[in-house]
Amino acid sequence: MDDTVFIEGLRIDALIGVHEWERHAPRPLLLDIEMGFDNRVPAASDRLADTLDYDAVSTRLAAYAAQTGFQLVETLAERCAALILDEFGATRVRLKVSKPGAVERAAAVGVVIQRRRG
Template sequence: MDVVFIEDLRIETVIGIYDWERKIRQTVAFDIEMAFDNAVPAASDAIADTLDYKAVAKRLIAFVESSHFELVETLAERCAQILREEFGVPWLRLKLSKPGAVTGSRAVGVIIERGVWPDGAGR
């Protein structure tokens, strides 16, 4: 099994628990790894056979920009659900960072894994 990835996808959204955070848009950044068998698209050279990372990014951008969650944990979970249900991703690792959220750090956030690696061997 192979991996399709999106690195440092930055999206502006309303995220946070504090009153002042509910009134502004902040940037969140995604690093996503998704299990996918790339043998078929490699043989056909057809976009229709791929896990189209542009389509994935556009769907996540639309969702995240319109969301208003308090916790990065909730946002990460909802994005993972979209990837699994709408794009048929059997396994994913999603890192969601909130840059500048803690003084002295570049970013804070969560990393979640959902699903089962298709060959059962794990990653």
């Protein structure tokens, strides 16, 4: 059994895109993240150390994205999902990466992926 820990609308900046005009400066991305985790232990202990710490996840993803230079949001999504599974003990992750302003007539474009550990 696992529960869901989520982060909605996490704004991170990344140098990302295939077009030359996208490669000059970092662009804002929005992440919506759902992570599988058994919350019974932290609920019983009431200790942050026992949780899937969403602040730590947010900080790590922002730092990671800032040092990458991927062309595709698909690549960034895969790497971020793997990071969450490997470093934070999530059993599963559903990650939506939105790239506002990438298509003139759309509020945002992006990808949604779902991955499980193992």
